[in-house]
Amino acid sequence: MRPALLALTLALVSSSSWAEVAPEIAEAQRAQMEKLRAEVAGQIQLQAYDLLDELVYGWTRQPVFELETPVVLADVTVPVGFGSGLAALIENHFAELVVKNPRTRLTLAHCPQCTAVVVHSGAKGTIVSRGVDQPEALATAGALSGARHAIFLDFEAEGSALVLRARITSLEPALPIIHAKTLTTSTSSPALLRSGDQLKSAAEARKEYLDALQGRGPVSVPVRVAVRSYAQSPTAGPIAAMPFIWLQAGAEVALTQARAWTGTFSVGVTWMPQLHTGFMGQARISRLLTGSVASLTQPDLYVFLGGSVISIHGQGARVFRSEVLNLEDVLSDIPSLLVEPHATFAAFPIGLELRVGNRIAASVFLESAPALDNAPSIGTHLNLLNILKFHTVGAEVSFAF
Template sequence: MDSVLRWLLKLTVALSIIISSTASAQAPMEKANRARGTVAMKLHLLGADLLDELVYRWTKNPPLAQKSDVMVMNIEGPLGLNSNLNAFLENHLFRLLIQHEKSNIVPVHCPLCSVTTAYSSPEGTIIGKGADIPKVSGKGVNARYALYVDLSIERSLLVLRSRLVSLDEQRRVVQAETIATDSGSPPSLRKPDSLVSVKEAREEYEQILRRQGRARLSLGTKISMFNFSDSNVTITPMPWVLLGVDVFPSEQRDWYMNFSLGTTSIPNEFNGTQISSRYATRLLPKYSNLIQPEIFGFVGFEYFQISGNAGRVFTSSGKQSGGDLIAAITDEDTEDRFDSTVLTLGVEVQLARMTRIGVFVGRMLHLRDDTLFGSDYHLYGVEMGVSL
């Protein structure tokens, strides 16, 4: 029996070593796949951005004097990437040309023109793409021109080259364009149905970041819970509804101030109002953007006033002997109104500057008796809100 147990133990150790070594060997591959996916996604966006710029220029300065059917050839993408990039860019180009008739290019699809084919005649046999063989590309196709587009990576640049070629015997190059962008620069993310210049797209993005102002309304809610040392003393968690305004003194929106009013009410338990202010500064990331969540740390002051059973807990807190405190809380003749100033510390996460969620702790600065609480912080809670 002992030998069997030792054999099973050795087998378990061997399997664990094999599994751990396999996992460690796969980790670099997973990182490489994630990095490859990130690069491919950025190339998709940058490639679409270059096509946006190409068609935008054509809408301002059409390459053809009048609307003409143009065969759009398969886009040649950078080597090492799969065909998904080419298919994505081709569909994007078709959409742009269809939506922007001012370019005078009417896209035509010709499957035979994009593939390598052979054409035989008494003069000989020609092998090439259908668009390069006049007697092949002309069959059943009224297009007079062909559009060739290719993308290549040259050092840190993504380069787009386009050529508009006539489909007659001369194969004249009617128009040629080269556009490049740094692969490290962010894409303009223009709307396909309403193209604008790169400068206008950047300005629009900056306006979104700044929200066209340095102030915004905020609507939120929070739940405050008290950290009592005596388990017999409890207050129902207080749900507050808050309406306030955020003020951004800096254009970089690295920090902001908030001023808000709040109210809470639970029948037969408590009613309350509060005035609060806070100072919040961005911790992560370093620069503001609409893609990554932003983490802010904040410090604030609140002045609140509550009445009802919750108020009696604090106004009766000096009566700590025996059951005096419980009796005072339940006595309707006991003063039921209490107010205090609270110092709060917290962290919040903002998503696209529209939604926020955070946690906080607080310490009341005016108390008759600190022994009610079991630590230096007297309350804690969570908060959520939206920007209007």
């Protein structure tokens, strides 16, 4: 067999394949791009905060200065393509961290001239630049507020990683860098918002994350409220099944640590005054569709398949029986009317369940009850090749404890 790569490589060397790629971004795409960019900014803001947390945590463990030292936050640059709004958020978070963590031995000093463009005329000529690039000019103007050091924070998006480059420069004419640190999300812990006054190391944050993942106990207790609606047969007379409301409770077991497979056993009850009382036992198995591990933060979609035994007692059970009483039956066999009717049958649900945080869920399902094929009052919602008939549609809301 010819290798797939080669077979494809040999497809063409025509220049036409390049012609299909339009380098220009169409005007219509720009709005979409802006929306996407705002979305990305929201995502990288959390990552940027995480990197700042890690940076400041490092300074609390190994302070750059021996004594408390005033510093100027000279510049915060965000990834190329992002606006100054993100820089302002980062600046605020950094200031909050420094204030809440005095062990860094840093005190933020106010120096608006440091980031402003200043013009300095001297023996070598006139120089126009940022204030921090001309410390002698700032010192002359007395603008440094006692600070002799400047912090620069630079964020850049490099592939799938956000990189923070932090440096502290001494504000003397030679502008020596006295401390530099590069941090990247590709090596740090998974993004976790740590509280500003209780910073953790990357290793501790990772452990906390793992604990959170593993702390999801294997067994939970779901309580469900379900509505089952039975299809009405087109040939049925005046008797039709009304929707049944069920209350179910049981136990759910995660079959794998990732909660990709779960099994549930539950019992249920339904009651309608003067009409019916019903009981149910149900087992179902669920498979996660959205990923291979249940998410801590995103909704999860499961598909489930199950088996139930349903028993209905009371007048409401007549619709599930194979014989329909007509007037002659009633008149000829009045004693049988005094006996409470009941119906017991098996049902097999298949459905989709959307769970949020493994606590609240909503699901829809179809249920096939082969025994109801003979019930003249019950029709089918969906008939697949006359092999599989779904008699019931239903919806559930679940709460897990």
